[in-house]
Amino acid sequence: AQSVTQPDIHITVSEGASLELRCNYSYGATPYLFWYVQSPGQGLQLLLKYFSGDTLVQGIKGFEAEFKRSQSSFNLRKPSVHWSDAAEYFCAVGRQGAGNMLTFGGGTRLMVKP
Amino acid sequence: EAGVVQSPRYKIIEKKQPVAFWCNPISGHNTLYWYRQNLGQGPELLIRYENEEAVDDSQLPKDRFSAERLKGVDSTLKIQPAELGDSAVYLCASSLGSDSPLHFGNGTRLTVT
Numbered sequence: 470a471q472s473v474t475q476p477d478i479h480i481t482v483s484e485g486a487s488l489e490l491r492c493n494y495s496y497g498a499t500p501y502l503f504w505y506v507q508s509p510g511q512g513l514q515l516l517l518k519y520f521s522g523d524t525l526v527q528g529i530k531g532f533e534a535e536f537k538r539s540q541s542s543f544n545l546r547k548p549s550v551h552w553s554d555a556a557e558y559f560c561a562v563g564r565q566g567a568g569n570m571l572t573f574g575g576g577t578r579l580m581v582k583p
Numbered sequence: 584e585a586g587v588v589q590s591p592r593y594k595i596i597e598k599k600q601p602v603a604f605w606c607n608p609i610s611g612h613n614t615l616y617w618y619r620q621n622l623g624q625g626p627e628l629l630i631r632y633e634n635e636e637a638v639d640d641s642q643l644p645k646d647r648f649s650a651e652r653l654k655g656v657d658s659t660l661k662i663q664p665a666e667l668g669d670s671a672v673y674l675c676a677s678s679l680g681s682d683s684p685l686h687f688g689n690g691t692r693l694t695v696t
Contacts, residue, residue, distance in 0.1 A: 473625075501682075512587070512674060512687030513626070520682075559625050569614065569678055569685055570639065573625030 471496040471562050473574035481580040482550050490545040490577050492560030501563040502543040503571065504534055508556045516558075519543065530554070555581045585609065587688035589675050595694045601663035604691045608656070608677030615652060616685065617660050618674040626674055632658065633681075665695045 472495045482488055494500055501520050505513040517528025524536040534545045543560060557578050561571040588607040596602050608615050613634050618626035629648070631639040634655035643650065647666070652658040662669055672692050676685040 505687075510689065512676075512689045513685075514687070515684050518684065561625070569616070569681055569683070570628065570631070571626075571685070573627070575623070575625050 471500065471564065471572045473560050473562050473572055475558075475560055475574035475577050477577045478575070479578045479580065481582060483582045484552050485549050488545075488547045488550045488554070488579070490558050490560075490579070492543045492545065492574060493541050494543060494560070494562045495541065496562055496564065498564070499538075502534075502536060503561040503563065504528065504532070504543075504545050505559045505561060505573075506530075506556050507559065507576075513559065516545070550579075550581055552581045552583065555579055587675055587677050587686050589673075589688035589691055591691055592689065593692050593694075595696065596665055598667055598695050599664040601661065602665050602693060603659055603661045604673050604675075604693075606658045606660070606675030606688060608658070608675070609686055612677035612679055612686070613655065614678045614680060614683075615658050616676040616678075617650060617658070618676065620672040620674055620690070622671070629660070662693075665693075667695050669693060670695045 474493045503518045504516040507513045516532050517526050519526050519536045527533050557576045559576045560574045563571045590605050615632040617629040620626040630643045632652045650660045672690040674690045676687045678685050
């Protein structure tokens with residue numbers, strides 16, 4: 470069975486600082502990996518996805534993530550955080566041939582200090 | 584394009600009462616999903632439809648939950664009777680196909696008292 474762990478429940482960063490959100494997955498084969506963002510009272514918006522190829526993927530809003538097979542990780546990064554990035558971030562894993570049968574992590578709530 | 588539309592946005596009911604949620608997916612999206620998101624957790628898949636057919640409902644508590652997707656477009660998720668533990672946000676999502684990105688609606692927040 471596939472699973473996703475997001476070790477940090479809450480993270481607070483100052484505006485303009487860099488950000489890294491951690492995600493570790495468990496899956497027997499090559500996974501499909503996703504990062505979603507959820508603002509309060511809203512649905513989830515896809516930030517980026519990894520299916521194959523280049524292990525560094527670029528997403529919307531200046532986010533990027535790196536797939537590291539040896540570490541079973543797919544950490545999300547942003548070089549300079551904006552106040553509008555405050556939200557909850559979810560990492561998810563899917564399996565090949567059924568990429569949208571997603572298993573989500575518990576989420577990381579990001580707070581941004583002015 | 585219009586996004587995934589869900590209604591109502593909020594629902595408060597007493598336990599043992601029935602409740603229904605409605606979802607209108609993005610036009611042309613054949614695949615529709617219902618997820619449940621408990622407070623402080625990630626979403627969990629309840630059921631997935633390919634057109635009118637429910638192709639994965641293994642996580643749906645069938646004793647009290649039911650869903651339908653008539654004509655392969657709109658979908659309704661029903662709970663009868665509701666229990667206190669059903670309080671959660673119910674999210675609908677749609678996609679063009681099984682490997683296409685999911686588009687989520689804003690969800691229905693259910694509170695059972």
